[in-house]
Amino acid sequence: MIGVEAGGTYTKVAAFGGVYSNHLALGAAIDDALSRGAEAAICLGDLGAFGPNPDKVFPLLREHGVSVVRGNYDDSIARGLEDCQCGYTDPRDNHYARLSYQYTFQNTSPKNRSWMATFPEEIRFRMGALDVLACHGSPRQTNEFLWDSATPTHFLDKLAQDFDTDVIVGTHTGVHWMRRWGDHRAYVNVGALGRPANDGRTDVWYAMLEVVDGDLAVDFVPIGYDHAALAIEMRDEELPEEFVETILTGWWTTCLEILPGKERAAGRF
Amino acid sequence: MGIQLPQATPPNSTPAPSADVEEAPTVELRALDQLWFQVSGTVCNLRCNHCFISCSPENHSFWFMSRDEVRASLDASVRLGVKEYYFTGGEPFMNRDMLGILEDALALGPVTVLTNATLLPQRTVDALAVLAAASPYTLEMRVSIDGVTAEMNDAIRGDGSFDRAIGAVGRLAAAGFLPIITTMQTWSEVETDGILAAFWDVLGKVGYDRPRLKILPPLRIGAEASRDRGYDEFERVTHDMMAEYPAELLLCSSARLVTASGMWACPILLDYESGRLAHTLEEAAARPAVLAEQACYTCWVNGAICSNMPGFAADPA
Numbered sequence: 190m191i192g193v194e195a196g197g198t199y200t201k202v203a204a205f206g207g208v209y210s211n212h213l214a215l216g217a218a219i220d221d222a223l224s225r226g227a228e229a230a231i232c233l234g235d236l237g238a239f240g241p242n243p244d245k246v247f248p249l250l251r252e253h254g255v256s257v258v259r260g261n262y263d264d265s266i267a268r269g270l271e272d273c274q275c276g277y278t279d280p281r282d283n284h285y286a287r288l289s290y291q292y293t294f295q296n297t298s299p300k301n302r303s304w305m306a307t308f309p310e311e312i313r314f315r316m317g318a319l320d321v322l323a324c325h326g327s328p329r330q331t332n333e334f335l336w337d338s339a340t341p342t343h344f345l346d347k348l349a350q351d352f353d354t355d356v357i358v359g360t361h362t363g364v365h366w367m368r369r370w371g372d373h374r375a376y377v378n379v380g381a382l383g384r385p386a387n388d389g390r391t392d393v394w395y396a397m398l399e400v401v402d403g404d405l406a407v408d409f410v411p412i413g414y415d416h417a418a419l420a421i422e423m424r425d426e427e428l429p430e431e432f433v434e435t436i437l438t439g440w441w442t443t444c445l446e447i448l449p450g451k452e453r454a455a456g457r458f
Numbered sequence: 459m460g461i462q463l464p465q466a467t468p469p470n471s472t473p474a475p476s477a478d479v480e481e482a483p484t485v486e487l488r489a490l491d492q493l494w495f496q497v498s499g500t501v502c503n504l505r506c507n508h509c510f511i512s513c514s515p516e517n518h519s520f521w522f523m524s525r526d527e528v529r530a531s532l533d534a535s536v537r538l539g540v541k542e543y544y545f546t547g548g549e550p551f552m553n554r555d556m557l558g559i560l561e562d563a564l565a566l567g568p569v570t571v572l573t574n575a576t577l578l579p580q581r582t583v584d585a586l587a588v589l590a591a592a593s594p595y596t597l598e599m600r601v602s603i604d605g606v607t608a609e610m611n612d613a614i615r616g617d618g619s620f621d622r623a624i625g626a627v628g629r630l631a632a633a634g635f636l637p638i639i640t641t642m643q644t645w646s647e648v649e650t651d652g653i654l655a656a657f658w659d660v661l662g663k664v665g666y667d668r669p670r671l672k673i674l675p676p677l678r679i680g681a682e683a684s685r686d687r688g689y690d691e692f693e694r695v696t697h698d699m700m701a702e703y704p705a706e707l708l709l710c711s712s713a714r715l716v717t718a719s720g721m722w723a724c725p726i727l728l729d730y731e732s733g734r735l736a737h738t739l740e741e742a743a744a745r746p747a748v749l750a751e752q753a754c755y756t757c758w759v760n761g762a763i764c765s766n767m768p769g770f771a772a773d774p775a
């Protein structure tokens with residue numbers, strides 16, 4: 190497997206979303222992508238946050254040559270900003286966001302921080318004849334949330350036109366979904382490897398993009414991994430028990446303020 | 459229900475005169491992310507004493523929008539790539555076409571209704587639940603409650619409004635909604651935990667057990683401050699003040715308001731001629747907002763505080 194390069198043309202690409210320091214899930218996802226014959230891989234950013242021992246993520250990415258788009262978290266950690274730029278206003282959400290940001294910042298080595306500073310804001314490549322723009326939040330803003338229930342198709346179409354692309358691939362919300370419109374246009378939110386999709390299962394998700402008969406086929410892949418081991422590691426690192434609960438139950442317990450009503454109602458909290 | 463802002467102008471008094479519109483700084487629209495509809499004009503069943511546009515049953519300065527009028531702007535919004543729709547008033551559910559209007563909007567994108575929740579009997583809640591379930595997009599009910607007791611709330615919003623709103627919140631929750639309860643912080647920071655607990659308690663009693671509570675921070679200039687100071691020295695936004703200012707913090711950089719009488723730069727300037735931009739949405743999107751009013755100064759100090767969640771419009775990053 191190689192990293193997706195700007196300007197490259199591919200037929201089968203594994204697209205990973207936010208890793209949030211979940212190195213166990215990242216390892217399992219890379220193995221899965223290799224076994225499915227992915228020719229290239231890309232990660233859409235937010236390597237740290239939430240999980241334990243952020244430095245464990247980097248060797249996996251380097252070893253497999255996964256290219257990385259800069260997420261808001263990576264930007265904050267690389268530049269040493271005060272917070273993660275998720276924009277929480279709820280005091281409880283803010284409390285947890287701050288805890289995980291400080292933990293991640295303190296436990297990311299200077300070497301990895303400087304590597305993060307080199308991540309590009311977007312990577313454009315081709316899947317067959319289709320132009321693909323890979324970004325973190327949206328093509329216009331790294332920390333823009335695009336949720337299924339809050340993103341009109343005409344809005345996506347404007348983004349695709351403004352940024353002159355057929356397909357937009359992003360992450361940032363943590364819930365995978367996709368929309369197709371027009372002849373070949375599509376938006377794909379690849380979900381996140383870092384934590385479950387707030388659906389009551391412990392699996393995490395990535396997206397396999399493949400050119401099939403000249404069009405883009407998208408397969409959302411659930412990844413089962415040793416989440417119990419991750420929970421133990423999180424407790425060893427004294428991360429909040431609320432975070433551990435999410436890993437063990439598949440339900441989000443914090444940072445819920447950003448969810449639209451429809452997505453929030455589908456979860457437990 | 460309109461947006462309530464503790465305003466620099468005392469309620470129900472003549473607004474301060476506009477600055478010279480020619481001289482005032484302007485803000486271009488970056489992208490039309492939020493399209494607001496003054497769907498019930500200035501007509502409201504309540505007469506809250508902090509309503510920044512003094513809505514009431516008798517205030518007919520802006521009239522109801524018809525379903526066709528709304529649909530014309532919705533069509534235009536598709537061409538402009540709008541991200542979300544907001545319906546405000548007055549009280550939106552005073553508009554007899556409201557359910558049809560919501561059906562049209564929900565076919566296109568996510569919708570937030572700002573309501574006082576005093577006109578939501580079971581049959582309306584049931585109809586809303588049907589609309590919400592039929593749409594791929596979210597329908598957010600944003601309910602303003604000004605206090606955790608009837609005494610606190612009704613002193614501002616009128617007798618009986620607390621019980622009626624809380625009752626409707628219970629019906630909405632039972633129908634699967636997670637209404638956003640907004641309340642203006644009128645207490646000191648140390649009391650916040652107690653107030654939040656009291657909200658959880660009162661909402662839990664009507665069956666809303668995971669409330670989305672949004673405390674609007676106290677604005678950094680308030681009615682009291684400017685009342686003392688009088689009108690001849692009130693603040694304005696100047697060109698110098700805009701020089702280094704991130705204009706994306708202002709709602710007018712990403713929103714427009716549609717009314718039965720034309721297009722405005724933002725919902726806050728409804729009472730001001732300088733806020734009026736054009737007849738059609740396309741024209742209004744092409745024209746910059748004019749920051750000639752004292753209300754603009756309040757925005758300048760506080761940033762966008764009207765949207766639901768962190769996002770493009772409200773995010774400084």
Ligand code: SF4
Nearest residue numbers: 459460502506509574
């Ligand atoms: S409920 Fe009516 S009177 Fe009260 S703030 Fe809203 S629009 Fe104004």
Ligand code: SF4
Nearest residue numbers: 709710724726754757
């Ligand atoms: S009131 Fe605020 S949002 Fe409206 S035009 Fe003035 S600065 Fe812009």
Ligand SMILES: [Fe+2]
Nearest residue numbers: 235260261361
């Ligand atoms: Fe992110």
